Amino acid sequence: MVDLIAIQIRSGDVIADNLAKIERQISLSRPLIDRPALVVLPECATLFGCGGKVQLQHAEALNDGPVQAFLSALAQRFNLYLVAGTIPLHSPEPERFYAASLVFSPSGECLSQYHKMHLFDVEVNDNTRAYLESKYTHPGKYLARFNSPWGDVGQSVCYDLRFTKMLSAISPVNILVVPSAFTKVTGQAHWHALLKARSIELQSYVVAANQVGVHPDGRETFGHSCIYSPWGELLSLVDTNEGFASAVFDRKQLTEIRRNMPVLSHTQERYEFE
Numbered sequence: 059m060v061d062l063i064a065i066q067i068r069s070g071d072v073i074a075d076n077l078a079k080i081e082r083q084i085s086l087s088r089p090l091i092d093r094p095a096l097v098v099l100p101e102c103a104t105l106f107g108c109g110g111k112v113q114l115q116h117a118e119a120l121n122d123g124p125v126q127a128f129l130s131a132l133a134q135r136f137n138l139y140l141v142a143g144t145i146p147l148h149s150p151e152p153e154r155f156y157a158a159s160l161v162f163s164p165s166g167e168c169l170s171q172y173h174k175m176h177l178f179d180v181e182v183n184d185n186t187r188a189y190l191e192s193k194y195t196h197p198g199k200y201l202a203r204f205n206s207p208w209g210d211v212g213q214s215v216c217y218d219l220r221f222t223k224m225l226s227a228i229s230p231v232n233i234l235v236v237p238s239a240f241t242k243v244t245g246q247a248h249w250h251a252l253l254k255a256r257s258i259e260l261q262s263y264v265v266a267a268n269q270v271g272v273h274p275d276g277r278e279t280f281g282h283s284c285i286y287s288p289w290g291e292l293l294s295l296v297d298t299n300e301g302f303a304s305a306v307f308d309r310k311q312l313t314e315i316r317r318n319m320p321v322l323s324h325t326q327e328r329y330e331f332e
Contacts, residue, residue, distance in 0.1 A: 245280025
């Protein structure tokens with residue numbers, strides 16, 4: 059039975075509709091629930107395509123809000139370690155929110171929280187043209203990982219995928235999760251190359267859940283949610299439709315890869331010029 063699941067949906071500006079989509083895809087991906095699974099939702103899974111100001115209006119306090127309650131209940135109902143994409147949480151600044159990636163355990167407990175560190179302030183040759191995520195999003199300061207039946211799981215969000223120093227600092231982990239809303243343009247250019255590279259560098263599974271399609275504000279996302287093995291193999295892919303990618307976690311293969319090529323033990327603490 060599969061252990062690892064990446065959910066792909068096209069989230070919009072109606073929270074109830076998005077929650078219904080999430081529940082449907084989880085139910086389709088979990089016909090058997092006799093043992094836990096790790097499920098990853100896309101970035102902004104519960105609210106997207108409406109601008110940062112609207113997201114700010116729906117920000118919740120940690121462990122207090124209807125969206126968190128719903129996600130917690132899903133984790134309990136389906137026996138999940140649920141990486142709930144990102145949702146807006148209150149930050150120290152009243153005019154900005156944290157893009158918080160919360161992890162719910164099968165008991166419904168909020169097991170971990172990661173606040174997106176690298177904010178997408180870039181220009182892209184698409185309909186949106188310029189992105190300024192930092193206008194309404196407060197950057198996080200700290201790395202996060204959590205323990206699971208599959209070992210340590212490292213957390214990242216979307217644009218973080220480009221920052222190797224951050225991801226190296228998370229290591230060692232057996233799984234890296236990447237909730238994302240990669241644009242169509244940047245996704246076509248870099249999505250699979252970055253995911254494959256990270257799986258090889260970290261010698262870990264990479265579970266990447268992306269948004270897909272055209273959203274209410276005209277933003278277009280790439281889809282192609284997928285799972286890579288610690289050897290850089292593409293194990294499962296859902297391309298441009300709503301759906302899910304799934305794979306079996308193979309602890310024996312992971313152990314053999316690391317034993318045969320012990321990259322982690324070969325890594326030096328410092329690299330410097332003479």
